[in-house]
Amino acid sequence: MPTLLLDKNTVNGLLDMKTVIGAVEQAFRDWTEGAGTMPAKSYLLLGRGDFRAMPAALPGGAGVKWVNVHPQNRDRGLPTVMAVIVYSDPETGYPLAVMDATGITAFRTGATAAIAAKHLARPDSHTMGIIGAGRQSYTQIAAHSEVFRIDLIKVYDVVPEAVERLINAFPQFKVTACPLAEVAACDIVCTLTPARTPVFKTEWLRPGTHINAIGADAEGKEELEPGVLKRAIVVVDDLRQATTSGEINVPISLGLYSSKEVQATLGEIVTHRKPGRTDPQAITIFDSTGVAIEDIAIAKLVYDQAKNGDHPAMELV
Amino acid sequence: MPTLLLDKNTVNGLLDMKTVIGAVEQAFRDWTEGAGTMPAKSYLLLGRGDFRAMPAALPGGAGVKWVNVHPQNRDRGLPTVMAVIVYSDPETGYPLAVMDATGITAFRTGATAAIAAKHLARPDSHTMGIIGAGRQSYTQIAAHSEVFRIDLIKVYDVVPEAVERLINAFPQFKVTACPLAEVAACDIVCTLTPARTPVFKTEWLRPGTHINAIGADAEGKEELEPGVLKRAIVVVDDLRQATTSGEINVPISLGLYSSKEVQATLGEIVTHRKPGRTDPQAITIFDSTGVAIEDIAIAKLVYDQAKNGDHPAMELV
Numbered sequence: 001m002p003t004l005l006l007d008k009n010t011v012n013g014l015l016d017m018k019t020v021i022g023a024v025e026q027a028f029r030d031w032t033e034g035a036g037t038m039p040a041k042s043y044l045l046l047g048r049g050d051f052r053a054m055p056a057a058l059p060g061g062a063g064v065k066w067v068n069v070h071p072q073n074r075d076r077g078l079p080t081v082m083a084v085i086v087y088s089d090p091e092t093g094y095p096l097a098v099m100d101a102t103g104i105t106a107f108r109t110g111a112t113a114a115i116a117a118k119h120l121a122r123p124d125s126h127t128m129g130i131i132g133a134g135r136q137s138y139t140q141i142a143a144h145s146e147v148f149r150i151d152l153i154k155v156y157d158v159v160p161e162a163v164e165r166l167i168n169a170f171p172q173f174k175v176t177a178c179p180l181a182e183v184a185a186c187d188i189v190c191t192l193t194p195a196r197t198p199v200f201k202t203e204w205l206r207p208g209t210h211i212n213a214i215g216a217d218a219e220g221k222e223e224l225e226p227g228v229l230k231r232a233i234v235v236v237d238d239l240r241q242a243t244t245s246g247e248i249n250v251p252i253s254l255g256l257y258s259s260k261e262v263q264a265t266l267g268e269i270v271t272h273r274k275p276g277r278t279d280p281q282a283i284t285i286f287d288s289t290g291v292a293i294e295d296i297a298i299a300k301l302v303y304d305q306a307k308n309g310d311h312p313a314m315e316l317v
Numbered sequence: 318m319p320t321l322l323l324d325k326n327t328v329n330g331l332l333d334m335k336t337v338i339g340a341v342e343q344a345f346r347d348w349t350e351g352a353g354t355m356p357a358k359s360y361l362l363l364g365r366g367d368f369r370a371m372p373a374a375l376p377g378g379a380g381v382k383w384v385n386v387h388p389q390n391r392d393r394g395l396p397t398v399m400a401v402i403v404y405s406d407p408e409t410g411y412p413l414a415v416m417d418a419t420g421i422t423a424f425r426t427g428a429t430a431a432i433a434a435k436h437l438a439r440p441d442s443h444t445m446g447i448i449g450a451g452r453q454s455y456t457q458i459a460a461h462s463e464v465f466r467i468d469l470i471k472v473y474d475v476v477p478e479a480v481e482r483l484i485n486a487f488p489q490f491k492v493t494a495c496p497l498a499e500v501a502a503c504d505i506v507c508t509l510t511p512a513r514t515p516v517f518k519t520e521w522l523r524p525g526t527h528i529n530a531i532g533a534d535a536e537g538k539e540e541l542e543p544g545v546l547k548r549a550i551v552v553v554d555d556l557r558q559a560t561t562s563g564e565i566n567v568p569i570s571l572g573l574y575s576s577k578e579v580q581a582t583l584g585e586i587v588t589h590r591k592p593g594r595t596d597p598q599a600i601t602i603f604d605s606t607g608v609a610i611e612d613i614a615i616a617k618l619v620y621d622q623a624k625n626g627d628h629p630a631m632e633l634v
Contacts, residue, residue: 005322005631007631007633007634008633008634010634029628033543035364037361037363038361038502039359039360039370040359042356042359042370042372043356044355044379046354046374047405047407048407048408049407049410051372051379051381051405051407051410052373053359053370053372055355055359055368055370055371056361057361057363057368062361062363063369063383064370064381064383066372066380066381066403066405066412068405068409068410069410070408070410073409073410076409078409078410078411081410082410082411082412082634083632083634084403084412084415084633085400086383086403086415090363090365090366090368090384091365091386091387092365092387092390092393092395093386093395094367094395095383095399095401098403098633099633100634102583102632102634106342121324122612175418179549194450227583229587234451275460277364305322312631313402315324316325316401316415316416316417317396317400317419
């Protein structure tokens with residue numbers, strides 16, 4: 001039995017945001033109901049960057065994502081983040097496919113935020129704020145527009161060219177450059193920066209807002225002033241990871257916030273084990289750190305579509 | 318830049334035991350001296366088997382091994398253990414190669430035991446005992462015969478055909494089937510069973526013996542009676558792993574042994590930070606659980622040889 005070899009173009013060609021959102025939501029459901037297995041991700045911190053090994057198993061599929069973050073790669077003309085998934089049959093352990101997971105990583109982050117917003121934001125949300133117009137912003141827009149009728153997207157970035165590129169990439173939407181305070185006033189706000197000093201001020205907070213806090217994924221990173229958290233219903237993807245490396249990590253380490261104040265995990269929300277938004281005036285926040293079940297759920301989607309196609313393969317093991 | 322794709326035959330064709338021993342010993346040295354990075358391996362325990370994600374970085378190379386153990390695979394005509402390594406450039410994170418690591422896994426276990434024996438066994442050791450004549454026994458013989466002048470190998474297995482196969486595989490050595498007590502009386506004894514009840518009795522122990530305890534790699538597994546451990550100088554590959562899943566795990570959980578009784582790690586022995594054997598009459602034990610630096614050191618060897626050759630490759634990421 002050969003192992004499928006699925007390169008970036010092949011994988012990206014098989015990714016459909018609507019289907020991805022369904023698969024990732026099902027993965028959170030399965031995991032919460034005990035049908036998934038996921039140990040903590042492992043970090044290798046090296047001189048010029050880091051690697052993360054992210055294994056998980058879901059019904060029908062298991063695998064590991066191996067992903068790096070090397071900030072200086074831009075100077076070399078290489079992507080900062082590159083990811084590979086080895087995807088295996090949980091029944092036999094056989095490696096069914098090796099696939100690029102760079103696109104999967106971007107898609108799953110957008111999909112998971114949109115799933116959180118679907119359950120936590122006001123259903124009539126129609127304006128979207130983007131703080132940080134980098135790579136992540138594209139899949140955030142793609143994902144949220146599958147779930148909401150977004151008619152206005154307000155964007156802020158310290159680099160005006162990044163905003164310009166985003167505006168040009170979505171001619172089908174009304175996307176406009178705005179000051180931070182205006183972006184923060186949207187129905188759904190996605191923070192997508194590598195900030196270590198909060199970019200979202202408490203004074204900008206409006207009743208009814210939902211915030212996807214995506215940028216903080218390591219100790220010391222923080223995008224929201226702690227006052228924003230204190231006034232919100234906070235949902236995390238994984239409590240342990242959020243506590244050590246998510247949006248809540250800095251306020252917790254400063255004694256300004258406690259992990260006990262977290263309302264629920266996303267899995268508890270999508271399985272209706274715990275309530276999310278209580279009323280239209282509530283502030284809700286999803287603290288996203290990224291978990292391997294998201295990646296493996298999409299790897300399964302990709303493999304299931306690719307296995308009957310005409311793709312390179314080899315007897316690897 | 319393409320990613321090399323190295324299948325089982327290619328990898329196995331590039332593995333040379335003498336070189337592997339040198340690379341793995343250097344990896345233990347590097348790791349102990351702070352030039353390597355290795356988080357704990359992650360386990361995924363599923364219904365029909367398990368997976369382990371084993372990431373590590375060494376000078377010049379980083380990667381993750383993704384390996385399964387599915388005992389029922391034999392009935393399906395598939396190997397019980399299959400392993401894949403994604404091998405990356407630590408400077409950029411680029412995935413340089415995806416390679417079969419099933420052979421690497423077998424080679425590194427033999428190589429590491431031989432390195433332990435080189436530092437712990439009597440230098441004039443010339444008889445080798447094999448308890449358990451499965452796949453691992455082949456690389457144990459190959460590795461130890463690179464380091465010692467082995468002139469007699471005594472073998473025991475519950476399956477006589479397994480002993481017969483091993484004898485036939487090494488016509489260049491004198492290999493004979495023996496009762497357990499005789500095998501245990503060799504200069505160097507390798508225990509290679511999945512036992513959960515000790516197979517090596519204290520009464521068989523002879524002064525001067527070195528034992529490589531390889532089989533125990535999960536909670537509840539145990540090959541040596543606790544009395545054997547109590548009389549020995551014990552060296553482990555990784556203290557945390559050995560305590561939870563190595564040969565010492567059951568005696569520790571029963572209160573018969575303490576991790577404080579462990580003399581040293583293999584890295585401390587090979588860098589001469591701690592002494593090993595004290596005199597020719599001492600009993601020494603190496604408790605092997607398997608660590609990712611062994612695999613990544615060999616992956617680097619394989620990649621460095623393969624990169625200038627004519628092998629399949631693709632633009633994966």
